Amino acid sequence: MWAIVPLKSPHLAKSRLAAVLSPDDRRAYFFELAQRAINALKATRGVERVAVITADEEVAAFARRLGARVLQEAVEAGTAQAFASAIEQLRPHALRRVLMVAGDLPLVSSRALEVVVDASTRHDVVIVPDRFRAGTNVLACSPPDAIAPCFGPDSYSRHLAAARAAKRTHCTLSLDELAFDIDVPADLEHLRLQSRVAVEGLPVLRARLEPATTAA
Numbered sequence: 001m002w003a004i005v006p007l008k009s010p011h012l013a014k015s016r017l018a019a020v021l022s023p024d025d026r027r028a029y030f031f032e033l034a035q036r037a038i039n040a041l042k043a044t045r046g047v048e049r050v051a052v053i054t055a056d057e058e059v060a061a062f063a064r065r066l067g068a069r070v071l072q073e074a075v076e077a078g079t080a081q082a083f084a085s086a087i088e089q090l091r092p093h094a095l096r097r098v099l100m101v102a103g104d105l106p107l108v109s110s111r112a113l114e115v116v117v118d119a120s121t122r123h124d125v126v127i128v129p130d131r132f133r134a135g136t137n138v139l140a141c142s143p144p145d146a147i148a149p150c151f152g153p154d155s156y157s158r159h160l161a162a163a164r165a166a167k168r169t170h171c172t173l174s175l176d177e178l179a180f181d182i183d184v185p186a187d188l189e190h191l192r193l194q195s196r197v198a199v200e201g202l203p204v205l206r207a208r209l210e211p212a213t214t215a216a
């Protein structure tokens with residue numbers, strides 16, 4: 001099984017946080033979250049390789065430094081297209097399964113990812129929705145084209161419907177560490193309130209989680 005992480009161009013990423021984070025902080029936050037995703041996946045049993053799909057050269061170099069395979073994205077056209085393109089590019093590898101993981105999950109852990117990998121040995125489609133059961137944060141497909149990725153608004157119900165329509169065995173996993181993504185300022189506040197260490201802004205992320213390693 002390979003994992004795929006889609007990463008936007010840093011200057012475009014996390015735009016919904018523009019009201020509360022400066023461009024530099026948003027950029028730092030984007031790389032911090034991306035690094036957490038890649039490192040967690042590298043340490044996940046059952047994941048042989050991590051692939052990052054991006055249109056951005058700086059992100060590509062960053063991902064390579066972390067040991068990820070980089071897949072080129074011609075045009076940034078959203079998460080669903082990025083995953084679909086990655087799966088198409090990986091076709092020659094004849095993978096049995098792929099694990100699609102958003103790059104903006106602050107609590108992401110190998111332990112939680114291993115629960116998904118394990119479930120994907122028993123189900124064609126494993127869906128990990130966000131905490132509102134609106135979007136999808138992680139999707140495992142066996143085989144990789146079991147259903148077409150349909151990330152975007154309300155993707156959880158659409159992934160579920162796609163699995164049913166394709167008569168794929170499927171399950172939903174609610175995992176706190178994967179259900180929490182950072183989209184809007186309220187998510188940062190939620191993270192702060194959850195934190196045992198009350199500090200403002202980015203340090204919250206660093207304090208709440210294990211010590212961050214420095215990006216090369």
Ligand SMILES: Nc1nc2c(ncn2[C@@H]2O[C@H](COP(=O)(O)OP(=O)(O)OP(=O)(O)O)[C@@H](O)[C@H]2O)c(=O)[nH]1
Pocket residue numbers: 005006007008012013014015016017053054055073075076077078079082102103104181182183
């Ligand atoms: N390669 C690629 N990755 C994307 C694209 N759009 C979003 N992503 C990534 O998909 C994951 C989830 O993205 P979103 O929750 O929409 O985050 P975002 O697009 O940075 O946030 P906003 O700018 O606020 O909409 C993150 O890892 C993003 O970097 C895209 O067009 N191409």
Ligand SMILES: O=C(O)[C@H](O)COP(=O)(O)O
Pocket residue numbers: 079080134135136137150151152153154155156181183
């Ligand atoms: O399917 C999804 O959940 C989207 O790719 C991401 O949605 P978000 O921007 O609400 O996280």
